[in-house]
Amino acid sequence: MNTSTQDAVLLLDPVNKGANFKPAARERGLAIVSVYTLEPAELHGRWTAHAAGDDVTLYASEAADVVEQLARHPYRICGVVPAMESAVHLAEQVAEQLDLPGNGTKLALARRNKAEMRRVTQAAGVRVPEFQVVHSLDEVPEAADRIGYPAILKPTTGAGSHGVTLLPDAEAARHLEDQERRDLFGWEVAEWLVERYVRGREIAVNCFSFEGRHRVVDMWEYRRPDDADYDLPYWGSVQIDDTDPDWQRVEEFTQTALDTLGIRSGPSHTEVKCSMDGVYLIETGARLPGGPITDQWARHSDIRPFHDALEFYLDQGRQPRLIESAPVFRAICGASAICNEERPGTLAVMRGLEEVRSLPGVDELLVTYQPGDHVPITRNTKTIPLGVWVSGASQEDVMMTLGKIRELVTIEFTEQDES
Structure with a gap:
């Protein structure tokens, strides 16, 4: 029998930004038990030091296996945290088995699998793009022909736009030889979503919820240089505020989507498109946002992203700070992604980095x-x-x-691949 004496937090896939939950838990006096579900080659190849800071390191991808392994260690688990998108479904299963705070398992798959997310929200009257689920790339042309062009192809489980492909026409739908067969986490893709491409502003909405009450923390607009269709939204992004003409309808739409998906507690990151005929749900992640957002919160607001998020996952019986009062921002935040949009090649030099570092308002460069x-x-x-x-x-x-960043930075290659 587990005779637990020390309180601990259970972190699922605490890699990349999610590793910041470890020092946050330490400051609360909690031991750290980490479970890694990622495909081993991806985990050990990209995050060789992933176990740093763990008191206990476990490897499992099934809830029963996690609970069985936990019983062998002398810790009392106080909360289950999905530290990365890959673990949101498993976290709910484990939390329910341990009788700990969470959003339950009834709709947990709809909070992770984009196809199930579409089915659940559409049935509840939440506007989503027309879609079809396929289990082979050979099925894509017929599905895209039925839905119409432009269309979007994406894995049903994944993140970071990995494997997301714009299908501008029937010819593109019939030539998917280079389509990614593994998702961002290294898992083999067995199911794709083919859906209508929605034109309009793309806005990311960050919320914290407690007992069904949702507080919108901020919104970021993904901005492209022109009106061309795209599959990668990361080009330039900037915070918008509540004076924005789309703020109110996006806020109301997002709160309805969260209710529909059963997200009653914890952080969430929702992406929507604002079209002429209304707001469309693109996806919701029941976890902290990634990319620049948590970094910029920590720099320019009174939010302590990982410390504050822990309050929602722990069994503490009191209302978290971010529900009691709105956060205070000291600046408007944004980000630039300098992409290689031409052809692959061998990097010779990236010019302009020092000039960019010296610009007022530049907080961080990631090369x-x-x-x-x-x-x-x-x-x-x-x-x-x-x-x-x-x-x-x-x-x-x-x-x-x-x-100014775009004016200064250029990428030069020593050679360019023709393939």
Whole structure:
């Protein structure tokens, strides 16, 4: 029998940004039990130091296996945290088996699988794009022909735009030889969503919920340079505020979507498209946002992203701080993604980095490739050559800084692959 004496938090897939839950838990005096579900080659290849800071490190992908392994260790688990998108479904299963806070398992799959998310929300009257689920890429042309062009192809489980492909016409739908067969987490893709491409503003909405009450923390608009259709939204992004003409309808739509998906507690990240005929749900993740958002919260607001999120996962019986009062922002935040949109090649130099670092309002540069590295076409968050986090006193200041970054940065190749 487990004679637990020390309180601990159970972190599922605490890698990348999710590793920040570890110091947050330490500050609360909690031991750290981590479970890693990711495909082993992906986990050990990308995050070799993933177990750093763990008191207990477990590897499992089934709830029964997790609970069985936990029983062998002398800790009292106080909360179950999905530290990465890959673990949101499993976290609910484990939390329910341990009788700990969570959103329950009834709709847990709909909070992870985009096809099930579409079915549940559509049945409840939430507007979603017309869609069809396929289990082979050979089925894509017929599905896309039925739905109409442009269409979007995406894995039903994944993140970071990995494997998301714009299908502008029937010819594109019939040539998917280069389509990714594994998702961002290294798992083999067995199911895809083919859906109508919705034109309009794309807005990300970040919320915290407690006992069914939802607080919108902020919204970010993904901004492209023109009106062309796209499958990768990461180009430039900036916070919008409640004076924005779409704020109210997006806020109301998002709250309805959260209710429909059974998200009553914890952080969430919802992406929507604002079209002429209304707001459409693109997806909801029942977890903290990724990318620049948590970094910029920590720099420019009174939000402590990982500390505050822990309050929602722990069995503490009191209302979290972010529900009691709205966060205070000291600046408008934004980000730039400098992508390789031409053809793959070997990097010679990335010019303009020092000039960008010296710009007012530039907070952080994330350089993915070094000279000599092969740089593929940017198709997802893993293949963005340069990310720049920025801030300013106004949205106009942020947009001006994003424009200057694009003027300064150039990527030069020593050679270019023809394939």
